[in-house]
Amino acid sequence: MQIVGYETGAPDGEPALILAADGDLEREPLRSGERLALTLEERHCAGTIDGSGDTARHLACDAPEAPYCPQHTDRWPCARCTGDCNLPLETCREEHAVYLAAFAPATFKVGVTRSWRLETRLREQGADRAAHVRTVENGRIARQIEADIAADVGDRVRVPTKIEGLHRAVDSDAWADLLDAYDPIATYTFEYGLDLADRPVVETMATGTVRGSKGRVLVLERGGSTYAVDMRELVGYDVSRQAASRQLQSSLSAFE
Template identity: 60%
Template sequence: MQFVGYDTDQPGLFVSHATGADANAPHDVEFISLGSGTELAYTLDERHCAGAVTDEGHVPCSNPTAPYCPQHRSTWVCAKCTGTCLKDEMDCVEEHAIYLAAFAPDVFKVGVTKAWRLETRLREQGADRGALLQTVPDGRIAREREAEIAAEIPDRIRVPTKRAGLHRDVDDDAWDALLAAYDVDAADRFDFAYGLDLRDRPVAETIATGTVRGVQGRLLVLDHAGSTYAVDLRDLVGYEATAEATTRDVQASLGAWG
């Protein structure tokens, strides 16, 4: 079996039982829920390209580049847009939202999404809080406004930075000051809870064995052997796995020695 993708909206992993030699036909994809309390027991083996997941199923790839080889790596061109369309024809002619996102304790970013996806997009990123700044008629205007704000507030936050604050609360004073600077109405604010119940920073690891606490953005938090781990779901993609608990020695958290 191979981990070939993940979902952060309804948290779960996509698993295929195809092999690199089965590349001529799509194969069924199994969904493994990552709901709180789920018990995972997988040992990671070799890692290679995850191939492609289509409407017909999973098409495997034996290329050693992971998580995706050049043939299967996709780039969302709109993510690079700053207002000048990079496509042959602009197709983002619907309402877009410019927003702020907060990651504990005091890391903030600006972003853009389709207006109807605002709350979903904030959750996908694992934001602790969010705020709608403005709704505009299309993506071009939204990206222009985002680029202006990005001169003051980052438009990208790396996963290790998000992981470092999982056990902390948002700095209320810093967040309120930011919202005041942009005159954000109370009705346009969001507050998210992921049920992780962390007292200490989880250990960064790439494992798929343990009891799931929850998923925040693409960070899977699970308990294993007396320690709590935060796993970047993208780091699991491409791994072959066997359905048995890992016996590999992993770094323990300080709490495991208490």
């Protein structure tokens, strides 16, 4: 059995790990309060999923690269687009939203998405607050605006930075100062129910009691400590259904 993907649950679904065995797929729900008991073994390419819904099948790959080998790595043509394109995808022609997102305590970024996916995209990223600042007719215009704003704000936030602020609140003054330069169409505040007093220990594991998730970050409790797991770092691991037993670094709160 192998972890071949994950779902953040955004905007209103249930987060889950996607497992595969002999071509069959199953969801491992990550419900708050429930026990997750998977032992990570060897890691290799997660292969690909063919089809969708009930007919989807997993096509395995033994290549050593993880989470994906070059053959199974999707390259999104819009990833670094700055609006100098010819609208290569059908989705590029849809109405787009330009947004600002805040990650506690004071890390900000600009981004774009199709208008109807705005809240979903923000929750996928684990944003704490956000502001919809522009609506435009297509992705090319949105990318041009994004590139201009990114020169001052930035357009990427790494997962380790997000984990650093999991136990903190957004600096409201810094966020308000940023929004002063724009005239937001709408603003958003998101809650993820983690209620953390301290920063979790960063680990790659799949055993513990689920505290919750925020974007692709899964928070687990184990042995009196709280751990933050980047779910993408789990993809590609072969797993067995038993609780892992290896010793882990403990958080300071475990000794209080």
